[in-house]
Amino acid sequence: MKSFVAKYGTALAGLAVLIFLVIFARNFASQANLLNVLKQTSFLTILSVGFTFALITSELDLSFASLCSLAAVVTGGLVHAEIAWPLAALAGLGVALAGGALNGFLVTAIKVPSLIATLGTASIAGGVAFMITGGVAFVGRWDATFLSLARGKLFGIPTLIFFMAAVVLIAWFVANRTKLGVHMLATGEAQEAAHRAGIATRRMKLIGLTLSGLAAGIAAVLLVSNLSSAAPQMAGDFLMNGIAAVLLGMTMFQPGRPNIAGSFVGALTIAVLANGLVLLGAPYYLQDIMLGVIVIGSVSVSASVLKKAAFAV
Amino acid sequence: MTDILVVRGAVKSYGAVQALRGADLTVARGEVHALCGDNGAGKSTLIKLVSGVESPDDGTLSVAGREARFAGPHEALAAGIATIHQDLGLAPRMTIYQNIYMGSELEKRLLGIPVLDRAAMIAGAQGFLKQLGSTLDDMTAPVENLSGGQRQAVAICRALRWKAEIIIMDEPTAALGVRETQQVLKLIRMLKANGVTVILVSHNMNDVVAVADRVTILQGGRSVQARATDGLSADALARLIMDERAA
Numbered sequence A: 001m002k003s004f005v006a007k008y009g010t011a012l013a014g015l016a017v018l019i020f021l022v023i024f025a026r027n028f029a030s031q032a033n034l035l036n037v038l039k040q041t042s043f044l045t046i047l048s049v050g051f052t053f054a055l056i057t058s059e060l061d062l063s064f065a066s067l068c069s070l071a072a073v074v075t076g077g078l079v080h081a082e083i084a085w086p087l088a089a090l091a092g093l094g095v096a097l098a099g100g101a102l103n104g105f106l107v108t109a110i111k112v113p114s115l116i117a118t119l120g121t122a123s124i125a126g127g128v129a130f131m132i133t134g135g136v137a138f139v140g141r142w143d144a145t146f147l148s149l150a151r152g153k154l155f156g157i158p159t160l161i162f163f164m165a166a167v168v169l170i171a172w173f174v175a176n177r178t179k180l181g182v183h184m185l186a187t188g189e190a191q192e193a194a195h196r197a198g199i200a201t202r203r204m205k206l207i208g209l210t211l212s213g214l215a216a217g218i219a220a221v222l223l224v225s226n227l228s229s230a231a232p233q234m235a236g237d238f239l240m241n242g243i244a245a246v247l248l249g250m251t252m253f254q255p256g257r258p259n260i261a262g263s264f265v266g267a268l269t270i271a272v273l274a275n276g277l278v279l280l281g282a283p284y285y286l287q288d289i290m291l292g293v294i295v296i297g298s299v300s301v302s303a304s305v306l307k308k309a310a311f312a313v
Numbered sequence B: 001m002t003d004i005l006v007v008r009g010a011v012k013s014y015g016a017v018q019a020l021r022g023a024d025l026t027v028a029r030g031e032v033h034a035l036c037g038d039n040g041a042g043k044s045t046l047i048k049l050v051s052g053v054e055s056p057d058d059g060t061l062s063v064a065g066r067e068a069r070f071a072g073p074h075e076a077l078a079a080g081i082a083t084i085h086q087d088l089g090l091a092p093r094m095t096i097y098q099n100i101y102m103g104s105e106l107e108k109r110l111l112g113i114p115v116l117d118r119a120a121m122i123a124g125a126q127g128f129l130k131q132l133g134s135t136l137d138d139m140t141a142p143v144e145n146l147s148g149g150q151r152q153a154v155a156i157c158r159a160l161r162w163k164a165e166i167i168i169m170d171e172p173t174a175a176l177g178v179r180e181t182q183q184v185l186k187l188i189r190m191l192k193a194n195g196v197t198v199i200l201v202s203h204n205m206n207d208v209v210a211v212a213d214r215v216t217i218l219q220g221g222r223s224v225q226a227r228a229t230d231g232l233s234a235d236a237l238a239r240l241i242m243d244e245r246a247a
Helices: A002-024 A031-056 A064-080 A085-108 A114-133 A144-151 A159-177 A179-189 A191-196 A201-227 A238-249 A260-279 A285-301 A304-311 B043-050 B073-078 B096-100 B118-131 B148-161 B178-193 B205-211 B234-246
Strands: B003-014 B017-028 B032-036 B058-063 B081-084 B107-110 B113-116 B166-170 B197-201 B214-219 B222-228
Touching (some): A002 A260, A031 A159, A031 A179, A031 A260, A064 A114, A064 A201, A064 A238, A144 A201, A159 A179, A159 A201, A159 A260, A179 A191, A179 A201, A179 B113, A238 A260, A238 A285, A260 A285, B003 B043, B003 B197, B017 B032, B017 B058, B017 B197, B032 B205, B043 B058, B043 B166, B043 B197, B081 B148, B096 B118, B096 B148, B118 B148
Parallel strands (some): B017 B222
Antiparallel strands (some): B003 B017, B107 B113, B214 B222
16 A cells, blocks of 8 residues: 555646546636647656656756757758758757757766756757847748648647657657666666676766757757747746656656656646646746645655765766 | 686786785685685785776686686676675665666567567576575565565576676675575575585685685785685684784
């Protein structure tokens, strides 16, 4: 029973909140609203999944939101300049991937603590994004195929939800069913032991941080497609939300350990709460307070993995 | 018995400090061989050379009659030498089977994609533990839930998984209570019964005389005595080490 509560307690608490909102928040349970919540969750989920990979290897990534903004600006800028959208999307993905790899290089080769390295990368990415745009957003009537990527529907369900599901499923598979996943886990859990067992721990950290960058790139392309615009700080709010989602996820399924399923449910919980608060007519600042409570509460419940990462500073 | 490991004239210096000054070690196949000596005698350095952590400045090392020189622990492992350090090198929050197969996981193909073969690893882990007479049955339990003796068994199973013919155990009972120490000594006897050669580094003379067939005493970076433990009491062994130090 104790183990069940430890594994599923937070998820059940989230379910209780969901039931509360279904009963008390008008229109919350409508199909349109629920699909909208899932749509809005998709960006946060994809970013959180990326951050989860970094944290599994016991490294922090505070640059994923800035890399996402930069990748969005690169993609949006190229689409705006009428470059073929697949090339633009690839460029956006490439920039974010390179940013993640740079983080990995700084952490594993130069030995810069991940907190510092990724803060630096975040600042650089933010600056470059402003440099590219000149501080103005790219907005336009872009290629319809590109826009349909994240605005379209398949069987009546927004395509964004399919992208999110694909990212979560692939990430879960990699983390839980492959050698790469278990090597990343061993690296984060006991780096010295993993190294002695022949695991390339530095490579695992490099991959973890690179995957975080890649996820930022995927979210960026979808964000630009969905909003039909690209601005230098468009993903800024996702930093705190993403961290909160992953930390919340660490309190469920595999308590104290970053895990893909937990991050997904964490992101969903945050999106549901945000949506519910709006529908209940709560003032906007309550969302910030809620995020703060989630972050502190989650770390209080399961601090061990984060402590390891924090001590690496 | 044939010799499985022979070290001759091993020399190793760290700057001005000469840790080994021509140490010898001869270990017969299938025996439990203790390595004793006071602090600073050179035990750890000698073990580092044999396990590939360090390279000797001079001297030779041969494994099963073939001269060897290891560029790293992975090469020592490939030659059949596994080291279980005092901290055991386990990931406490990972499961028993994940620890046993850490770094050498079993895979199967699923639609052409290599995926972890969890069932095979659980069955394999059970087999290794059974070989050691362990009664652990839940291979998915995290290692942090195990006793010191059970953790030692998991670490030994990992070495067996690597098909190690020589297992070096560095102070395996140092932090254990009486009952757990007995469990570890039983494990060492089981290893011997399975034909595995064990090199036991220990400060505990009772443990040494309880399980070791032979003992090499190091002093000041040299091996000063190598003998059978037959008829040797813990006190007598301690006196030997002290006498060599006085000499």
